[in-house]
Amino acid sequence: MNERYDGTSRRRLLQAGALGAGAVVTPGVFNAVTASATGPTGRIDTEHPQFTLAVVPDTQYQFDQDRGDAAPLTATFRYLIDQRTEQNIVFVAHLGDVVENALASEFAQADPVFRLLERARFPYSVLAGNHDIDGSKDDTRGPSPYLDTFNPRRFRWMPTYGGSTANGYNSYHVFRAAGRQWLLLAMDWRPSDASFAWARAVIKAHPKLPVILTIHELVNADHGNPVAYFSAHGNRVWDQLVDGNDQIFLTLNGHYWPPGRVTRKNAAGNDVHLHITNYQDRYYGGSGMVRLYHFDLARNTIDVETISPWIMAQDPARRNELAEAEIELSDDTNRFSVPIDFAARFAGFAPEPVRPARPAKQLVIPGTAAYWRFDGPVTDKVLDHSGHANDLTRVQLSNDLPTASAEYHPDQPGHASWLFPGGKNPARGGYLKTVDNAPLNAMTFPDGYTIEAFVKLANDGQDHAWEGLFTRLGTGRDAAKTGSDPDEPAAKLGFSGGLQVQWAVYPVDRNETFTNWGHEQRAGEWFHLAIVNDGRHSVVYVDSSELLRNPATPSNGLATAGKPWLVGAGHYANEIDQAFAGHIGELRVVARALKPAQFLNA
Known part of the structure; x- marks a missing residue:
């Protein structure tokens, strides 16, 4: 385990001690008045009950030897940077299959696009899909162009970065939003048993944090039926990681299409929301589609929308017919709300403290x-x-x-x-x-x-x-x-x-x-x-x-x-x-x- 810290650095603990619990922040410079984090491109409010998690699915066709186009993902990242303050976007999670053929030349095309987030001091995670590496092997596969590009050293600047497995293919982040900390796991296409044990240990080391699992493959869905179901590998992920860890309340994966979702009870009898999102089969390799998960802890709801910032930015008079249909996906599978009583759902591991009686x-x-x-x-x-x-x-x-x-x-x-x-x-x-x-x-x-x-x-x-x-x-x-x-x-x-x-x-x-x-x-x-x-x-x-x-x-x-x-x-x-x-x-x-x-x- 390449461990940096347990999600809260000593520097940030000292900030919290000097300025109060609300001072533990995500990237940037703490503003003691607004309890927010400031970066070169904007400010997020870590205490506001509403925040957004941006989810980017398979982008492989945009980085496919000489057949790709980086413009859609570039537009998506620039949109997220621009909207960071307005939509309180606290984190970006990529679901794998960054490129098509696992070639160093393809990662060289993708690398500068991800640098946009880094220059904006915008924390993000990425994981290896089957097109990013040798998909026939688990995460003990050894070196790869993927790991040359997205190795643990790349993420060490991020205050959210918690650590990686020794093989470098799995990582976790802890970010602050809505006045609390959240743990996000970014798991490989095929985690080894040792990596599943690592993930369980990470969760155990953060016993009060709600957990979002991002992994390339978990659930699948069929055309005409958006109710998702487990793949064979998804059953393994459920059995080894999700079912017995009540802190995992939301899982996000790509790999398959079309999108879908399902809710399943874990061993503790609580709901786990399992979502698949992937648009590579659609116009222009998915047109840089991004899923925006708008958490609202005041309303006990996650509102989900799916948009293409690349198409949104095009001149409507010059936009072609296929692009016109992809600006925003408004069907029930891609635009929906998930009701969650967060306090009740998290009560088993992080019960809300009872306010003390006052004389x-x-x-x-x-x-x-x-x-x-x-x-x-x-x-x-x-x-x-x-x-x-x-x-x-x-x-x-x-x-x-x-x-x-x-x-x-x-x-x-x-x-x-x-x-x-x-x-x-x-x-x-x-x-x-x-x-x-x-x-x-x-x-x-x-x-x-x-x-x-x-x-x-x-x-x-x-x-x-x-x-x-x-x-x-x-x-x-x-x-x-x-x-x-x-x-x-x-x-x-x-x-x-x-x-x-x-x-x-x-x-x-x-x-x-x-x-x-x-x-x-x-x-x-x-x-x-x-x-x-x-x-x-x-x-x-x-x-x-x-x-x-x-x-x-x-x-x-x-x-x-x-x-x-x-x-x-x-x-x-x-x-x-x-x-x-x-x-x-x-x-x-x-x-x-x-x-x-x-x-x-x-």
């Missing part, structure tokens, strides 16, 4: 008017952690009591919640209300406010339309407001029949209600909710994202009749119409506008 005193920031946490047993009284004595007392509408729950939002400071079994017709369950002498009851918030809650709405199939989460007892009429419907609550944070967030209030300076609307929430899923008023306008946030339907007309403060606030209930004309159904983790009221970076889930 309440850390969250009592300047301006905190009230702060309640439901992270203990159900009691008749819930203390206000703000120190302002806005304690809550429990009120029961029926024998259906709230219960303590171990469930909580992953970003919630307190690791628990209460489950409220509310309902209506008649109102049942229970709720909480501030004590009669609570200072919060009289507050009008002239300088603005922020109300936050961690919530999971009940997914019980029952009708909970217009249930209240946080409501001010007392009507508009009680607060000397006669506009709109004066029997409506002075202030109510609740949910419509369509589970849309609604913040409807009588401001101090207006005689009618002002209403903010959110989008429909999903029952049975945790979310963080915040209402922020800066003294003039109120804005609704869900999971720190500003929503749309916020009134532009100015309004100030919250009208009050001096009556208690209700947690887990709403009312009409001071009559409780139903109790809240679902989980409440905690709720905080701050007498000023907070930015999302100051929210409880920040």
